[in-house]
Each structure stands twice: as C-alpha cells, then as structure tokens.
Amino acid sequence: MSVRGRVVLLAVILVVSLVGAGGYVWKVRQDQAAQLAQAPAVASGGDVAALRGRPHLIFRSTALGQGYGQVAVVPLSDPGGPRAFTPATCERVYATAADAICLSADRGIVTTYKAQLLDPAWAPVRDLPLTGLPSRARLSRDGSLVATTTFVYGDSYANPGQFSTRTIVTRTDGEVVGDIEQFKLVVDGRTVSAVDKNMWGVTFFDDDKFYATASSGGKTWLVEGTLAGRTVTAVREDVECPSLSPDRTRVAFKKHGDLPAGRWRLAVHDLRTGEETVLAETRSVDDQVEWLDDETIVYGLAREDASSASSDVWSVPADGTGTPKVLVSDAWSPAVVR
Amino acid sequence: MYVSLRDRPGSDEPGGSSVVRRVSSTVVLLGVVSLLTDVSSEMVASVLPLYLTAAVGLSTVAYGFLDGIYQGVSAFVRIAGGYAADRGGQPKWVAVVGYGVSALSRIAMLPAAGFGAIVGVVTADRLGKGLRTAPRDALIAESSDPKMLGRAFGVHRTLDTIGAAIGPIVAFALLAAVPNSYDSIWVVSFAVAVAGLAVLVLFVPNLRTTSGKARIGLRRAMREIGARPLRKPLIAAGVLGLLTVGDGFLYLALQDRDNFAATYFPLLYVGTNIAYLLLAVPLGRLADRVGRAKVLVFGHGALLAAYLLAALPAGGLGLTLGTLLLLGVFYAATDGVLPALVSRLVPAEARGSGISAAQTVVALARFASSLTFGLFWAVQGPTWSLLVFGVLLAAAIPASWWLLRGIDRTAVVTA
Numbered sequence: 242m243s244v245r246g247r248v249v250l251l252a253v254i255l256v257v258s259l260v261g262a263g264g265y266v267w268k269v270r271q272d273q274a275a276q277l278a279q280a281p282a283v284a285s286g287g288d289v290a291a292l293r294g295r296p297h298l299i300f301r302s303t304a305l306g307q308g309y310g311q312v313a314v315v316p317l318s319d320p321g322g323p324r325a326f327t328p329a330t331c332e333r334v335y336a337t338a339a340d341a342i343c344l345s346a347d348r349g350i351v352t353t354y355k356a357q358l359l360d361p362a363w364a365p366v367r368d369l370p371l372t373g374l375p376s377r378a379r380l381s382r383d384g385s386l387v388a389t390t391t392f393v394y395g396d397s398y399a400n401p402g403q404f405s406t407r408t409i410v411t412r413t414d415g416e417v418v419g420d421i422e423q424f425k426l427v428v429d430g431r432t433v434s435a436v437d438k439n440m441w442g443v444t445f446f447d448d449d450k451f452y453a454t455a456s457s458g459g460k461t462w463l464v465e466g467t468l469a470g471r472t473v474t475a476v477r478e479d480v481e482c483p484s485l486s487p488d489r490t491r492v493a494f495k496k497h498g499d500l501p502a503g504r505w506r507l508a509v510h511d512l513r514t515g516e517e518t519v520l521a522e523t524r525s526v527d528d529q530v531e532w533l534d535d536e537t538i539v540y541g542l543a544r545e546d547a548s549s550a551s552s553d554v555w556s557v558p559a560d561g562t563g564t565p566k567v568l569v570s571d572a573w574s575p576a577v578v579r
Numbered sequence: 580m581y582v583s584l585r586d587r588p589g590s591d592e593p594g595g596s597s598v599v600r601r602v603s604s605t606v607v608l609l610g611v612v613s614l615l616t617d618v619s620s621e622m623v624a625s626v627l628p629l630y631l632t633a634a635v636g637l638s639t640v641a642y643g644f645l646d647g648i649y650q651g652v653s654a655f656v657r658i659a660g661g662y663a664a665d666r667g668g669q670p671k672w673v674a675v676v677g678y679g680v681s682a683l684s685r686i687a688m689l690p691a692a693g694f695g696a697i698v699g700v701v702t703a704d705r706l707g708k709g710l711r712t713a714p715r716d717a718l719i720a721e722s723s724d725p726k727m728l729g730r731a732f733g734v735h736r737t738l739d740t741i742g743a744a745i746g747p748i749v750a751f752a753l754l755a756a757v758p759n760s761y762d763s764i765w766v767v768s769f770a771v772a773v774a775g776l777a778v779l780v781l782f783v784p785n786l787r788t789t790s791g792k793a794r795i796g797l798r799r800a801m802r803e804i805g806a807r808p809l810r811k812p813l814i815a816a817g818v819l820g821l822l823t824v825g826d827g828f829l830y831l832a833l834q835d836r837d838n839f840a841a842t843y844f845p846l847l848y849v850g851t852n853i854a855y856l857l858l859a860v861p862l863g864r865l866a867d868r869v870g871r872a873k874v875l876v877f878g879h880g881a882l883l884a885a886y887l888l889a890a891l892p893a894g895g896l897g898l899t900l901g902t903l904l905l906l907g908v909f910y911a912a913t914d915g916v917l918p919a920l921v922s923r924l925v926p927a928e929a930r931g932s933g934i935s936a937a938q939t940v941v942a943l944a945r946f947a948s949s950l951t952f953g954l955f956w957a958v959q960g961p962t963w964s965l966l967v968f969g970v971l972l973a974a975a976i977p978a979s980w981w982l983l984r985g986i987d988r989t990a991v992v993t994a
Contacts (some may be wrong), residue, residue, distance in 0.1 A: 242781075
C-alpha cells in the first residue's frame, strides 16, 4: 500500500474510533440524563427532627435523582414508607441519638476522603483523622467513641490477599485514642507481633471494651479488646466485620469459610455458648451488618443489574430461619437508632 | 513532548557538528504505539480497584489476588514472544498479535461479569503484553544505530511513560463525565488501543531480523542465550533483580511512616513515572557515551539509595520525594538500558530471544525478590528488611560491576 493510502486508512480508523467511542460515551450520558429525569421520585416526607424522637433507621439514600447520596431517615414502624432527607451527603453514615459519623469522598484524580462528626442537626462538628479509603465506621452506644477503618492498599503482587488497613479510635470530643493495630494481639495465649497484622471493623461493647477483626498470615479472628489495656485477644477464627447485638450476647459477622476469594457468608456467633448460626442470606455480603433488633439483622446489598448504581437495605432473621427481605429500597449503610 | 526526540545540534559533538541526529522514525512510531497502548491499559488498570470493589462488589483481598495475576503472568510468555519473533523473522507481526490481544481484552470487559471472567480478561491482557515486549524491543534495536541504542530506548520509554501518565487522567475525567459508567472506560480504552494498533500495522516497517537467512532453531536460540557474551549480563541482571524490591513495597514503607505518603498513596507511582520519563532519554544517551553496563550498575546504586532513604526512621515530604526521584533514576537507568546492552551481544537473528531472556530473568528474579521481601517484611517490618536488602545490594553492585567490565566493548559480529 502506498504511503498516501496508509495515511488515509489511518485517518479513517482514527475517525471511526473517535466517533464510535465518543458516540458511545455521549449515548451513555444521554441515557443517564433520561434515567434521572424518569426516575420515579422516591416517596419523601416527614420531619427529620420529629422522626429522630422515635426509633428510626438512618441510611444513605441511593434513589436516583434528587437526594442521591443524601442521608435519610425512616421510622422503624414504617421502614418502607416515605423517607425524610437530611442535608448531609455521605458515602457511609453511622449514627446514635447523640451524633453521627459521615464518611464522604471527593472524587478526582486523587480521590480524597473525609470523616466528619455531625451534631443532631447534621452540622459538622469536627473532622476526624483519616488516611486512605474509608470502609467501616462505628460509634459506641453512648456516642462518645468513634472507630473508622480505612484501606491504604497496594500491597504487593507477590503476596496475594495482602492489604493494609488503619483503624483509628477517636473520642468524639476530638481526643485520638489510637490506631488499634498498634495494640497487642494475643492468639491462643501467644502474642502475635507479625508486621502483616491488620485490624478492622470495630464494634463497641461499652466505652472501653470492643470487638473487632484481626488478621495475620492469611487467618482472621474475632478479637475482644480493651482500649485501656491496649490489648486484643482472639476469641475464635474466621470472623470478619463483627457487629454486636443490642442485648450484647451475640456477634453477627461475615465468614469466609471455604468460599472462593472475595465471597462471604453471614453468620452469628453466640458469645455465651460459642455456637455459630449461619444465616439464610446466601448472597455474599461484604459489609459490617447492623442489628434491627435482637432478632433481625440488616445490611446493604448492591442491585444485581450492573448498570444500576443503586442498592437496597435487606433484613434477615438472626437465628438462621426465614428469607432475606428488602427493608428499605434504594438505600445503603443502615444505622439503627433506638 | 517531541522536543526531547531531537538533539540540539552540536550539543554533544565537540567541534560543533551541524548534523541533526534523530532517532529512527521506527523508534518514534513504536513509541507512539506504546503511548497509545499505555493510555489504554492504564485507563483500565487505574479504575480496576475501584471497579472491582465499588461496582462488582469484590473486596480488596480479591483485588490483591488479581494484582498478583496482573504482574506475574507476562514473564512466562515473554520468552515465547522473543523466540517467535526470531523464528519467523517477523517481529512486527508477533508484536501485532500481542498488541491485538490486549486491545481485544478491553472490549471483552464489556460482557465480563464476575471474578472469574475478569481474571480471564486481565490475564489475556497480560499475555498480550508479555508477547509483544521482546519483538518490539528487537525492532527498536534493529532500526537504530548501534551507537545510539541507549538513546533510542530512552525515547521509546519516555513516550511509553507519557502514555502511562495520561491514561488515569482520561479514565477519571470520563468517570466524572459519566458517573459509574465503567463500560464507557472499556469502550474508550478499546478505541485508543485500536488507534495504536493501526499505527503499528500501517506504519511500522516489518524489519526482518534474519535478513533472509536460515531461520533460527530453538536449540540454536537457547545456545545463543547461554553463550559466553550473554552469560555474564544475564547473571548480573539476575543477581541484581533478586535484590530489587518492588516499588509497591517502597511506597508501603513510605506510607507507614509518613502521612503525606499515605494520603497521596495512589499518586506515588506518578512521582516515580515523572522522574522516569524526564530521565529516560538523558540516561539513555549517557549509556551510549560512557557504557550501558556502567549506567545499568549506576541505576542500582540509585535503588540502593532509595532503600536507605525509605528505611530512615524519620518521614517527611522531602524524603518521600527524594525516594520517588531515586526510583525514577533507577528505572530510567535500567529499563531501556538493559535491552540496549543485550541486543548488541547476540547475533541479529537471535535478538528477540536474547532480549526476552534478559527481561524474563529480571522479571522472575524480581518476583522471587518480592516473595522473599514480603516474608522479611512480615517478620521484621519494613526498616530492617530494607536494610538487609540494601546491604546485599551494596555487595552485589561491585560484583556485577566486575562481571560486566569490558562488556560494552564486546561486539558480536552478525554471522
């Protein structure tokens, strides 16, 4: 082929690629706009302040259109009913009656993240220290302690399954209690000092005792720890992201078992008997679940259809019976305030 | 960015020659192909963690596993690519297959759902990369003046790295324009890869490395790889590779002690890349002038300095940036310089095999190094592990200097 012919052919290929890819992106953009315009407005209503006087569920609303990503509130008496929107926008939210913790992302070439403590009127009180990609947030029951877990990832290709987390506990008055990964980890009476140890997913028992996940050398444990003692002790193996029941007798968690990489099954561990109950939810849930009451747990799950950016909050009985049900549609990151 | 492709007249010619020396157009074209391909592959690579965790719903653990495949696979097909290029005497078409497979893997992301499918697609992409590297470097060597090989590879690696820097920016700009539409990223990435493939197919000449002579057999290729001229560089590259800690570990060591590094963790590799692309041509030219082996060994000296900086107990912006700069020096002094060195030590008809052998030795040695370093890290933490590797590297540098002495003067007469 002549040089001229090749130049023409290259020009044609470039134009076709440009028009094809540009057209595709343009169409996606149009579709997204149309989808937004047509999105059935999610039923909203109710007074946030009044709702917060009763037992309620706080979550991130993922209904398309106005209010996407905003924190909303529904009464526990009618979780599927209209939601009341708050002014806060968060990727993850957790709340008690006294305050709320909001993790938000500022997406860009370098996505930066913020953890803010909000007062009952949803106004920011203070920023909390945060490095990396936030994945878990919990407040203690009285709202005096906050724990956030972040991923600082990128660990080596030579170490499949390795990652690095930081889990910081802070008092809501601003005092940093510390990175619990620096705490002493005791497994079967022996102190684990391996540097690959990670801890994440804190759930508070009171304002000193807590449960969390510890991992080292490819194993994970449920650990019980105290802030004052700066020590955590392994209770049992294969537990991630524990969540303590309201009556403080059981811990709901995700277990890996012999599932393929990146999949988990929800289960409940009884702290009194050591018994484990596998729950009826068979889909993989990679989240720290929340307790609706002493019999039911709730968790967010992404919609099955990949095109949707939405998710729903599901509930399933904590005793292994029943079937999962949608509790709040178009919702994520549930927090129950009793 | 093309400024760097051309020397200022007389800048390095005592006597002020007015001859404008350029690198061959083939090298620039291959650089453009690599630039476009790297835009395409880095677009995907930069959003992959986000896509897997946010859209597919995998955890970071699974991502770590995927990263292992991503990095590990290509070493094994490298040799095959190099040998195939020599055997057929048609390195261009072997490279086309490699670039083509990677391009197709982009569009395969559209229907791919679930962990298994994505692993398959990513593996195909890496196979393509492994396949194309050696034949492409053989083409660069074939089309360049032997005296300016370092510069030619420097120019190619500069363009390549510019592409790697542009890719993530394009990807995140797209995600800002069409939120959550990862499909748009795959489609645009595919289009860019096709453009790169078109430049390769239409404009890069199919330089025949064997110049019509008998095709090289597998046994002969193996003999050339094991022959005396190549033996010492391969041993040196292997020993140095065994002590080369993956930059991911260095970044982790930095973020461990330093909040700046932790906050900007995803950007640390960009700092290294900037230093790399600025220095690839100057260090390539330096290699042409003072000797490629010298620059290769010097690059490992920079790596040693990077270990020491990263192992210091104190953190801070200056030390972090200094470490990134030294890593950039290391890559600029080794990545293009090694094929430039090796390609003159084997006869033309075994060039692809020779280059791929050196690159495979380095890749496997670095993989072994990462495994060992990972173990060290788990037991002793970053500081001691870096110091141990640093001490060993400090011993290996003079040893490889001794091994490689005089190698730059060795010239192989093409049979």
